[in-house]
Amino acid sequence: MVAGGWARPAEAWIWPEHRDIAVDAIQGMPAADRAVLDSLWASLRTEAGPQLCPTLVSTGAAPQTEFGDWSAICLDFPSYPALGGDHSCSTAELRAVTENAEWGRKVAWVAEWSKKAMAASPDEGRRTDAWNRSHLAMQYVDPDYLTRAAGNNAHFLTPRKKVEERETLDGYVTRTLGRDEAVNATAIYVEYHALALRLAALWRAASPAERPDLARRTLLAEGIALHFLEDSFSAGHYAATWGSSAWQKGTHDLYCVEGLTSMTWSGELFAGYGDAHMTNRDRTQAGLVVRTSLAQLVGAATGTLAVSAAPISGAEKALEDVNFCKATSLPVMPVDPVARSAATATLQGSPVPSGSQDEIHPPRARADIGPFVGVVAGITAGPALGGFDTAGGWRFRTELEVGARVGYGLDGVLTTTMDGQIWAQASFVDDPAQLDASCTGCPGGVRSNSAIPRVPARSGLKLVFRMPYYVLPFDLILLAPVLLLADPEAAQHVVFAAAGGGLLTIQRPISTSWGTFQFMAGREVGMTLWGNGEPDQFIATPTGSTPQLVDFQQLELDFPVFEWVPPRAAATNLSLAAEFQLGFSVSLAPKAWLPQANEAPYSLGPSWFIYLRLRLDGRKYFGTSAEDWQN
Numbered sequence: 078m079v080a081g082g083w084a085r086p087a088e089a090w091i092w093p094e095h096r097d098i099a100v101d102a103i104q105g106m107p108a109a110d111r112a113v114l115d116s117l118w119a120s121l122r123t124e125a126g127p128q129l130c131p132t133l134v135s136t137g138a139a140p141q142t143e144f145g146d147w148s149a150i151c152l153d154f155p156s157y158p159a160l161g162g163d164h165s166c167s168t169a170e171l172r173a174v175t176e177n178a179e180w181g182r183k184v185a186w187v188a189e190w191s192k193k194a195m196a197a198s199p200d201e202g203r204r205t206d207a208w209n210r211s212h213l214a215m216q217y218v219d220p221d222y223l224t225r226a227a228g229n230n231a232h233f234l235t236p237r238k239k240v241e242e243r244e245t246l247d248g249y250v251t252r253t254l255g256r257d258e259a260v261n262a263t264a265i266y267v268e269y270h271a272l273a274l275r276l277a278a279l280w281r282a283a284s285p286a287e288r289p290d291l292a293r294r295t296l297l298a299e300g301i302a303l304h305f306l307e308d309s310f311s312a313g314h315y316a317a318t319w320g321s322s323a324w325q326k327g328t329h330d331l332y333c334v335e336g337l338t339s340m341t342w343s344g345e346l347f348a349g350y351g352d353a354h355m356t357n358r359d360r361t362q363a364g365l366v367v368r369t370s371l372a373q374l375v376g377a378a379t380g381t382l383a384v385s386a387a388p389i390s391g392a393e394k395a396l397e398d399v400n401f402c403k404a405t406s407l408p409v410m411p412v413d414p415v416a417r418s419a420a421t422a423t424l425q426g427s428p429v430p431s432g433s434q435d436e437i438h439p440p441r442a443r444a445d446i447g448p449f450v451g452v453v454a455g456i457t458a459g460p461a462l463g464g465f466d467t468a469g470g471w472r473f474r475t476e477l478e479v480g481a482r483v484g485y486g487l488d489g490v491l492t493t494t495m496d497g498q499i500w501a502q503a504s505f506v507d508d509p510a511q512l513d514a515s516c517t518g519c520p521g522g523v524r525s526n527s528a529i530p531r532v533p534a535r536s537g538l539k540l541v542f543r544m545p546y547y548v549l550p551f552d553l554i555l556l557a558p559v560l561l562l563a564d565p566e567a568a569q570h571v572v573f574a575a576a577g578g579g580l581l582t583i584q585r586p587i588s589t590s591w592g593t594f595q596f597m598a599g600r601e602v603g604m605t606l607w608g609n610g611e612p613d614q615f616i617a618t619p620t621g622s623t624p625q626l627v628d629f630q631q632l633e634l635d636f637p638v639f640e641w642v643p644p645r646a647a648a649t650n651l652s653l654a655a656e657f658q659l660g661f662s663v664s665l666a667p668k669a670w671l672p673q674a675n676e677a678p679y680s681l682g683p684s685w686f687i688y689l690r691l692r693l694d695g696r697k698y699f700g701t702s703a704e705d706w707q708n
């Protein structure tokens with residue numbers, strides 16, 4: 078239904094992690110260096126918009142204020158790497174969100190709230206839940222949040238070459254900057270850092286009137302550069318260097334949680350975790366390298382780093398203006414040689430990325446995204462009420478099902494737990510006879526003998542459909558195609574929101590260490606056609622007259638309401654889950670007749686079923702992979 082190409086939101090370190098790395102880097106600087114950054118900040122502030130903090134690093138950017146008290150929030154320089162990339166796509170957008178646009182303050186508030194929720198999570202399940210909520214809250218305050226990251230591979234690293242080719246860092250940087258090379262984190266860092274160094278050199282030589290503008294452009298360029306330098310340290314981003322969006326997303330999520338060993342370009346052992354799982358050690362090792370980058374900026378602003386102070390070239394201006402979320406490759410910019418070797422020196426402390434498809438690379442995982450076929454088996458049990466000549470009481474009902482499915486998964490589209498299942502299922506269902514547990518005042522009394530059951534044993538065909546919805550059940554059937562034609566970005570918003578639990582997010586799967594819990598009424602509906610073909614048979618036992626044979630056909634509609642999915646296995650093209658559902662069904666009044674009395678109509682009335690269901694759901698996503706072990 079919806080193309081899979083855009084399902085790639087993976088922005089690396091979450092907002093507070095990005096900011097914390099930069100805070101560490103600045104706080105560890107020598108006082109003299111820090112003073113230069115402070116003066117750049119002061120220079121910018123003389124003509125900046127109202128949202129900037131008074132100081133380079135400020136607790137106002139990690140707000141402890143109440144929700145809604147936006148004016149108490151400000152944005153400081155460490156917020157630049159957090160906002161540059163995930164919440165803005167160019168220097169102009171980063172300027173707007175830091176200096177003027179109120180939603181920038183809201184993003185800072187949500188970030189701090191997410192940080193606290195994650196810190197308070199007792200286990201990985203709750204952490205995933207906090208991560209999920211953070212995504213949804215970010216999307217709420219910044220509606221372009223998810224589409225921004227989906228556009229290209231900017232936040233990821235280009236794979237290294239084969240070991241035997243002995244690629245140096247300098248060779249790697251040259252390759253990432255190549256004219257036809259897809260936009261990538263290393264190239265963005267090198268080009269924006271070089272731009273920042275050039276602007277800092279110009280700032281040093283500029284008149285007081287020119288300085289605020291140059292200070293702003295310097296800090297905006299370095300802020301964007303640092304975002305992508307910091308991304309390079311997230312295990313998900315140096316591990317998941319290639320592959321389709323489902324594989325890249327799955328591999329990214331796996332290594333962000335599990336961590337991955339590599340080495341730095343300077344040859345030291347390196348290991349780290351990733352997005353939403355940053356440890357103090359991760360922060361320190363990234364912070365040290367960010368500090369190197371900032372020290373070079375100080376060097377350019379004081380003249381100790383001999384970067385050219387010639388006027389900004391057309392190519393450099395083009396970089397300042399590019400939209401790096403949408404660009405497929407960066408504008409080719411002749412990088413100032415001094416700036417280029419400075420950027421390379423910084424990258425020496427960053428991890429070497431994983432090998433490509435043709436080279437040794439870490440095992441990959443696949444997100445539950447894309448088209449699949451599946452098999453299901455289930456058992457449903459609970460009390461049934463009404464119909465079949467009953468006036469009161471209840472009976473016990475069970476149902477067995479086996480079936481096949483075809484569908485499209487969007488389950489792992491944001492984190493590992495979203496409900497983006499879209500599928501159609503055809504099942505064979507088999508119901509043993511239903512015997513009365515009680516039947517107060519029923520004609521003929523309680524039928525607890527299987528010779529004359531209340532409802533006979535029967536089997537039938539069941540069709541089940543499931544899809545997320547935005548406002549009303551199954552509204553995506555109409556909304557998605559209409560929006561895809563009219564406004565593909567809006568379509569993406571709506572589908573993401575639906576997978577995230579709908580407009581009001583009340584159907585969000587809640588992750589715990591016991592699996593996910595979800596209120597999912599309206600996402601799934603089943604239809605069973607009873608007695609289609611050969612009619613089902615009921616024996617009526619009217620008081621005081623002889624029993625009668627009744628033929629009937631019935632339509633049953635099934636509505637699961639709550640679902641619990643214990644931790645599921647989804648690693649490669651195969652995924653296996655057990656699902657427990659609590660729900661109800663209604664069997665409409667059957668079409669019934671007396672076959673031995675000229676098919677005279679007979680009234681059986683509607684009946685109800687309240688159930689608990691256990692279902693096993695095995696899926697095979699299309700495609701092959703080396704990660705599926707075969708023998």
Ligand SMILES: [Zn+2]
Nearest residue numbers: 088089232308
């Ligand atoms: Zn990023």
